[in-house]
């Protein structure tokens with residue numbers, strides 16, 4: 456029987472997809488992003504994780520449905536939600552059956568064969584760590600191969616994408632880097648929105664609690680206003696309307 460390992464559930468999320476959303480954080484991640492602020496989700500073995508079957512979780516989520524309004528719904532995040540593919544696919548399907556909009560917040564580093572998941576995903580928030588294999592490995596400690604497999608699956612499926620990219624001072628904030636990102640994303644289909652996310656230091660205390668060194672020690676948080684122009688530019692150049700996405704799917 457499929458059981459999911461859930462790190463935590465946030466009932467009124469406002470930043471992980473459209474509208475008001477319940478955010479379900481699943482346990483487990485194979486990447487080790489240098490700026491990760493959720494190192495407590497990395498291990499699949501967290502003894503504090505909640506264990507639920509798909510229907511048990513959906514029964515809980517349905518209770519929040521009146522708050523979702525026309526736009527909101529449920530977002531599955533992590534960790535990396537793709538590491539629990541069976542549980543994720545079944546839960547997404549049950550959510551859609553219950554009339555709940557489904558969103559997947561992922562770095563795209565899963566185990567392959569994503570069809571069953573994307574069949575029941577209305578929107579993917581795809582965290583693009585870097586656009587070159589070298590840069591990707593420098594930031595995450597892993598090869599870019601798994602990410603590319605997932606990205607290609609979203610392109611085949613025509614899943615609408617909100618692309619997210621964390622901008623770190625001294626690492627990914629140069630003009631050259633952001634132009635490279637623009638160039639990369641321009642070749643993608645089905646992007647609805649691009650969100651450049653300013654690096655912050657809110658999760659650093661977790662490293663201290665867990666007794667592990669923080670890789671970006673001393674790097675200051677990114678000033679939010681600095682990204683406004685780039686955010687506007689990338690959205691103008693790379694995004695499509697939902698009508699255009701539907702047409703792209705038909706081609």
Ligand code: SF4
Pocket residue numbers: 484485486487488490491492493494496533534535562
């Ligand atoms: S993918 Fe997310 S959870 Fe995993 S290491 Fe990177 S930032 Fe952390």
